[in-house]
Amino acid sequence: MLSILTYSSFMVQRRESLKPNTFKSNDGECWRYRGEGKTGLVVTNNCGLALKLRKGTQENDYLYLYTRNFLYVEVCIAPIFGPFLCYGQVTKLPPSLASNVISTIQNRRSSLKDSNIDLKCPYALMMPDACSLPGHSNIITIEIKPKAYLRTTGNQQTPLKCCRFCSNIEKRYAAKLISAKTEYCPRDFFSPRASKVARAISALFDEPLSYMTIHKDNKRIFDEDNKNIEEILGPQSYKTRNELINVIVKILLSKRTSRNRNVLQVIEEAQQINTLSIPELCNIYTQFNSKGLDIDIEIGKWLAGESTLNKEFLKLLDLIVKFSISIIAQDISIMISISPVCDENLSQIVANGKVYSYKVNIVDVDMKSAKKLPRYLVQEKELSVCQSDYNNHPLGGESATTHLGNNCTSNEACLSECTDDNDSNGHLLNNHVHESTGKSGRQTRT
């Protein structure tokens, strides 16, 4: 990522060219429900486009919010995620398009149908449909929400050796917030070793909870309520589940960026971009507050090239932005769309003695508010309590560290002892729900 101190002149130029286009409907266009979260609802059409409609009922300066978000993604996120990033353009909707779309798909909505689309909002985010491979059928789209194994967002000062994700699964299961445990562990998933990545994905096939869904030709066919993959397997595509996992692993480990990195490496790098602890970040927050400065607005001003902050405060703002990037990277989804047919216009991979075409995208990268930082300080204190539990445990301290090694999933002692607050795990800025699962995640997400 380029330094915040060097970006302003670029931003001034960029802002000039940023004007929302107007969405053009096509004849015979039909909209399908893809999923929704707390902040938006995603629909797709038969032309390979996805629209993310805004939720909520508050009237806002919509164009400002969309523009700030767009600039944030372009300046802070795109340089890191590079060719994997799937993001949209701000688009002005024709009058009544949103209400027409909603009336079409209303009966497909499930758990979050009471949170309504903001029909006053004249804008939406338009992006390529990550499930679509033009000209192909029999497309499988695997969506994985990998989360993170970091103990705290200030991962340089990680107090515990065990994995936050696994300990949280254990805790939530014990509290009956989830009906099953998954053996999935982000440490396996982000491993450079194919066998470990395969183990992580295999665990998601056994019990995906809300961390994996699969669509076939835009129809959801696999999730925590339906773990049957017979519909995916076949002699022309994947004879067995292991063949499918083999293809997924090879795609995930394929290097693609200009820096010759794979999608897992770029996500992990973003997750670890923050080097401060929550108390240090809160201290910065307090410094802004004491000057009467709103951090989110200051980030917006900086993105627009209009910051009036002095050099010292710009450096502090840079640290806050890095924290927000790490939080986003802990809550993104990876979308892998695969066709069992060779297509030279797409990326290709050889696996199981066949050529597969695919695309892989990172989605869900919206800017998150820095205003919730004080809440994390409370959670950080709870982590300290957890630390003392850990030290007092028979396996605590050095011996536990040695014992745990890299495989926290196999250590029940660690998992049951190192519990922490729901929201402090993985997604500190908890204002977002999975786009495609259409579930609130209150029951199953960590």
Ligand SMILES: [Zn+2]
């Ligand atoms: Zn783990």
